[in-house]
Amino acid sequence: MTIKSLSQGEELQLVREALRSLRDSFSGHDPQHHTLDTLEQGVSSLMDRLHTLDAQRRQDRGEEFKSPGRRANSTDRDSWPPSSKMAHSHSSPGLDTAVSTKVLYFTDRSLTPFLINIPKRLGEVTLRDFKAAVDRQGSFRYHFKALDPEFGTVKEEVFQDGAVVPGWEGKIVAWVEEDHGERR
Structure with a gap:
């Protein structure tokens, strides 16, 4: 499976799993946890922006847009x-x-x-x-x-x-x- 074949939600989950694995390699109070938090926040924010742009583009074209379900229910x-x-x-x-x-x-x-x-x-x-x-x-x-x-x-x-x-x-x-x- 390639990254292109993943949905946005799956891509974000893949990134989060990679960050979790990296986080586990640091001790509980290692300052690198802050760097990982910031990286995760940035990726999540970027994914939300891409999702919003995609939704807007589809709306402009008159297509129905289905959310990948990443918003809270x-x-x-x-x-x-x-x-x-x-x-x-x-x-x-x-x-x-x-x-x-x-x-x-x-x-x-x-x-x-x-x-x-x-x-x-x-x-x-x-x-x-x-x-x-x-x-x-x-x-x-x-x-x-x-x-x-x-x-x-x-x-x-x-x-x-x-x-x-x-x-x-x-x-x-x-x-x-x-x-x-x-x-x-």
Whole structure:
């Protein structure tokens, strides 16, 4: 089977499996995990753009377009926080983006990131707000994509519930990791 004969969903799954295999070769706290996260995000974003362009092209030609089924279905969204239950990852037209912040977060259990909206402006969202929106049972560590003047792009860990979480290019990018007691 060649790559050309695969559907977009199958191509993305093939890339994700390759990244998962590569990820397994690094230790749990290796900084290369961030590089792999960024690569996976970029490939996923590119695939979504190609899917959108293909859909637009087919619509312009009057062809019926069948989705490869990569968008979340209603059963997937049932496990998401109520504030994020939208049909697609795009903002709802009725949502005022001036008073809400998009949050993209990754977990240990899923290669695909989750997208939620928190009804506060970027710079006002605290760890408490983030925890309430994510609403997961158990003990977790929270890391946020941030820009450090000395080191550049980093994953900044936030501990205090009242602390404002860092933003990145107008949104919040986070990693929610189970805390297995290895802390400090």
